[in-house]
Amino acid sequence: MTSPAKSITSWYGFAAMLAVLASMTDARADQTQVSAPVGNPNQTVSASAHLDFVINMGKFVFFRVGTGAYPTASATIDSVSFTLQPSIPASAATPVVGNNQNVSWNGTAPSFGTSATTVLPVEVRSNAGTISLTATASTLLTSGANTIPFSQVLVSSSDTANLPAPSIPNSGVGPVVTVVGTSFANLVTQRAANWTFSYSGSGAPAAGTYTGQITFTAMSP
Amino acid sequence: MIARSSNFVWCTALLCAIGASRLPAAAFEIGVGPARVEVSAKSGQRIGQSLEISNIGAAPTEVSLRTLDWSFGENGNVTFHDELLPNSCRTWVTLERSNVKVLAHEKKNFRFQVEPPADAVRGECRFMIAIEGVEPAQRTLLGKGGVGLNLPVNGRIAIPVYVQLNGAMPKFALGELGVHVVNGARTPYVTVSNQGDAHGRLDGSLEAVGADGKEFELVPDGSPVLPGQTRQLSLLPKNTPDGKSVAMVFPIRSKGVIDWDDGSFKINAEFK
Numbered sequence: 001m002t003s004p005a006k007s008i009t010s011w012y013g014f015a016a017m018l019a020v021l022a023s024m025t026d027a028r029a030d031q032t033q034v035s036a037p038v039g040n041p042n043q044t045v046s047a048s049a050h051l052d053f054v055i056n057m058g059k060f061v062f063f064r065v066g067t068g069a070y071p072t073a074s075a076t077i078d079s080v081s082f083t084l085q086p087s088i089p090a091s092a093a094t095p096v097v098g099n100n101q102n103v104s105w106n107g108t109a110p111s112f113g114t115s116a117t118t119v120l121p122v123e124v125r126s127n128a129g130t131i132s133l134t135a136t137a138s139t140l141l142t143s144g145a146n147t148i149p150f151s152q153v154l155v156s157s158s159d160t161a162n163l164p165a166p167s168i169p170n171s172g173v174g175p176v177v178t179v180v181g182t183s184f185a186n187l188v189t190q191r192a193a194n195w196t197f198s199y200s201g202s203g204a205p206a207a208g209t210y211t212g213q214i215t216f217t218a219m220s221p
Numbered sequence: 222m223i224a225r226s227s228n229f230v231w232c233t234a235l236l237c238a239i240g241a242s243r244l245p246a247a248a249f250e251i252g253v254g255p256a257r258v259e260v261s262a263k264s265g266q267r268i269g270q271s272l273e274i275s276n277i278g279a280a281p282t283e284v285s286l287r288t289l290d291w292s293f294g295e296n297g298n299v300t301f302h303d304e305l306l307p308n309s310c311r312t313w314v315t316l317e318r319s320n321v322k323v324l325a326h327e328k329k330n331f332r333f334q335v336e337p338p339a340d341a342v343r344g345e346c347r348f349m350i351a352i353e354g355v356e357p358a359q360r361t362l363l364g365k366g367g368v369g370l371n372l373p374v375n376g377r378i379a380i381p382v383y384v385q386l387n388g389a390m391p392k393f394a395l396g397e398l399g400v401h402v403v404n405g406a407r408t409p410y411v412t413v414s415n416q417g418d419a420h421g422r423l424d425g426s427l428e429a430v431g432a433d434g435k436e437f438e439l440v441p442d443g444s445p446v447l448p449g450q451t452r453q454l455s456l457l458p459k460n461t462p463d464g465k466s467v468a469m470v471f472p473i474r475s476k477g478v479i480d481w482d483d484g485s486f487k488i489n490a491e492f493k
Binding site: 058059060061062063064065066067117118120121125126127128129130132134136138141148153161172173175176178180183184185186187197198199205207208209210211212213214215216217218219220221 | 247248249250251252253254255256257275277293297298299300301349351353354357358359361362363368369370371372373374375376377378379380381404426438440442443444445457459460464
């Protein structure tokens, strides 16, 4: 996984990105013609012309959710990586890998857990001013007839001050968080962070696998 | 005991099935320009616009496109609405297509049209075009005890479109100046009311001197003020030419001119 420090590249890269996404550069030429007089064709002549450039820098927004290394072309495909961790009651022992390893078991069904947290790299770049981020609970966390409120899924940011993680609402669209601009009077934004998901696990929901979808939205209103 | 065993097997099978069914997820790495569209139009006139969608990722990606209504609170909060809000103008909008596939490291133009009907009255039509990954950017798996959470996470860029119809314009009035707290920091603000019939934004900068004698510039928050809204817009310190942030020491003396779309305000104030 690329760390935020690594994924924030130099301003040279950012300038290149602007150049790619900006509109065409328009150059308007001036024309001047100077001729030597007929009576003195060998007279030295000089001419000057103005070349005025008009650069139209279009506003854009870039949003990355997942691993990447913009503006370097990404070569990473995210894949799921998690380890099932069996826990054998009553001592909640984790079995040792290998043959003929003894572990006491009281006969209660063992449980399997996945990792307690998952990291999601994110990045925002724009030259359009304030960038707002929201989280939307696109579908609720359900397992059959059972549901878990999304408020039990917590998101924290490695850069709370500049690229905070929007909280996930139980349904619909959550409150807006603002990405702090980096330069040009907050017109330009270039931030990256890791958002860490965790499950509070409070209450006593029925066992099962709960599925729900979260959508993070970036916009410059 | 048989029941316990079957429960154990069921849980194992379920968790393994979750893992086995997961296909690789490609990150959502999309750039869109322009970041917002602000155009003028007349009733009965069709206008065409286009967005450029860039895929920075290493794999082809497919994004879905659709329109959304949105509301924007005076506190800057945004809400999206799939359903048509009253007086929504999304029925005037035609999208080129609903899905676009963009190859790795390439970009694609996407066109849309807005056609206000002939009897549309003066005002501002606002909607968003949502550009969303078809496949999740990451499948987050969490668990504790007997509970597993399977959370596909997706990315979306929302492009606001403002169509000012039949000469609709903002009309700003300056209100109270003061200091409020933003992200834990004391920040000067100006209050602006929009009495017009289209959104507007503040621009320009103010000269400022802090209590420590350091000079800097204050730049107004450029987020929109919609018709009928009254908003407190922060005056944010501009970084120094060498890119360093400015630590504001109150009280701050400030003067200069703040511009809006069709006018300006002279400011000469002390922020305590």
